[in-house]
Amino acid sequence: MTNSRAEAAYHRSLAAFRTPTLDLLHGYHAPFVVAVLSIVFTVDRPAVAVSDAHAEVAEILDQLRAAGYDEDERALPAGSAREICRRWVKAGWLVPQIDDDVEVYRLTAHAVGALEITGRTGGGRTRVSNSRVRTLLEAVERLADDAETDPARRLDRLVRERAALDEEIARIQRSGRADPVDDEQLLEEAENVLHLARELPADFARVAESIKAMQRDVVADLRRDVRPTGEVLREYLERGQHVMQVTPEGRAFEGALRLIGDPDRIDDLADQLHSVLAHPFAKAMDAAQRSELDAIGRRVELGVEEVLTAQRRASRVITAQVRTHDPVRDRQVDELLRDVMSGLQAWTHGSSPDAPVDPVRSLPAAAIGHLRQSVGDIRPPGAPAPLADADDAEFLDADTRAWGGPRYAELEEYVASLGAEFDLAAAFQEAADDTRRPVDLVGLLEIAHRTGMVETDEVSVVEAIRPDGTTRRFAFGAVTARAAGPAVASTVKETDDE
Structure with missing residues (x-):
């Protein structure tokens, strides 16, 4: 034994x-x-x-x-x-x-x-003091009271506490003053507070790390999960939303958060610490102890923020993993990674440490030829028939031709009759109705750009006529076209309807 x-x-x-x-x-x-x-x-x-x-x-x-x-x-x-x-x-x-x-x-x-x-x-004295023993006794007493289920005993305890408080209130009212506490006892209590506060950062960090470990476990389990996607979504989204309740540290922190999560309570804690440091007994503490005592509120606030940040990050990661969950793809990725690792191990065993490695500079391109349109057609694809000459083309549908592109032949013939130099807006307004379509304005600008034009700071406004009789007004920089000269681009924009 x-x-x-x-x-x-x-x-x-x-x-x-x-x-x-x-x-x-x-x-x-x-x-x-x-x-x-x-x-x-x-x-x-x-x-x-x-x-x-x-x-x-x-x-x-x-x-x-x-x-x-x-x-x-x-x-x-x-x-x-x-x-x-x-x-x-x-x-x-x-x-x-x-x-x-x-x-x-x-x-x-x-x-x-x-x-x-x-x-x-x-960094300080660790001794058995009145403050430490009282903290232990009060904690044990509170534990016993909370575990008590007999209403009579609990009522008896509350009555005794109320009687003690009433007696203390009456004594202060009679004397008009509160009994001062010895400075040595106050120092002991301050040391006990520092002793308790030094354990908080590790506790907060432990809660945050337990949440991160749970996050890694959930993601790893999700990658191995082969159940239907709907079932996986329900379970893991539930875990992501209630990530704090999954670990024992998280559940304990939620209970503590009800006490320290209120910003007003943190402010009250900071005010109480400043009040304590203002008392004469605090001068007996060294500078490090006073600084540490003053930083307790900030330490609690940062610890709570660290845990809540870990909770939000875990919920976000789990939710993102669930939304992109694809068991088939994950298995393919795992198999690919295993193949890569196996190939790397085989290569390292058969090569020296200083062996050169040729980098992969580009990925191979897939050579895709002509895809047959039908399985039964075994003939190779033939070249398309040559396009017919424009002079031989016949437009059977006049309406379709009217909605087509610019009438370059008519526009070039019209421009040739305008002389060596002309204002493009005036020329467009004086053209025939069938060559005053919006596309014909673009064609006229193209011809002017090709033969030479100059754009001024003035703005020209013209009215175009569509094949259906509706009109459009366009504004553009005033253009003077001439037989030769530098080509200047012009921008056309539609202004309003008429």
Whole structure:
């Protein structure tokens, strides 16, 4: 029995030391890691751009090396700042994310927990105090009261509490003053508040990471799901909408959010902390403790924002994955990736590390010939018959011809009779009705552009007649056409109907 208990305890200890939290604290360069993470990531700066983080880590390395700490190989890690940060990501202390199209680093819950442990161990006194014991007793008492289902006992407790409050109110009303609390006790209570507040960032980060892990599991399960699409949609959209209730940490956070999610309550918390810091006993606290106490409200606000951001991102990712869910395509992609990985492994086993690799510069084009129009037609396709000359063409339908393009032959003959230079708008207005269609105006402009024209700043307005008798008015830059000259383009626009 002793051996089994010892073995179980040993296995629990092994599991604890395999976590990234204790791995960080027990690591080769643990003091350096803790120092850098505590400098780069603060309460007001939970996310740092990747480029900024690399620059700051490089600056810290240079300062410590200039101070001579690189003489001890256990003090500073080797490599550049980028390589160090990548190792920290692989170890589970940093997580890269995309925030507003910018890649940033965030501390994981394990890293936040490690920083909280080191801060609590080296940053202040940890002692059994009246405040801590009272916090424990009140928590146990509240737990017992909440678990009580007997209405008589609960009523008796409420009556006692009310009697104690009435007695305190009467005593203050009689004396006209409240008994002051000893400064030592106030300091103990402030230290207890700081002790409780140091655990919040790790708790918030743990909730956010549990939501992200659930998101990854849902997406992985969805890719393996081969059920009908309708059934998949119903289930996974439900999980996306209620992502907070899926994990135990999320459900616990929802309960806490009812207390701290109200902006007025956060404002009240900040006002209370400022009031506490204004009392004389706060002068006995060091600057770090006062700053940490003042930042509790901001820390709570940022923690809530981090969890809610993770919730929104998970819901958005799950919903997008469900909407594009295609089991057949996903299986094809998986098979393709497996084939690629197999081919890569086979190539690496049969080639040297310095073997050149020819890049794929372009994808092969599919050679598609003539598609037969019918299966029974085995004759090769023939060339189309040549087009007939325009002089031999006959328009059997005059109405169809009237709605056709410009009458170039008539327009060129008309332009030839206008002399060496003419105003295009006046020429169009004086033309025959069958060559005053809107398309004929375009044809006249084309002929003028070909033979040479000049466009002025004035605006010309003409009236065109459609084959059905309706009229249109067009405005364009005034054009003077001539026998030779530079070609200037003109823009025509329709103005209104008549």
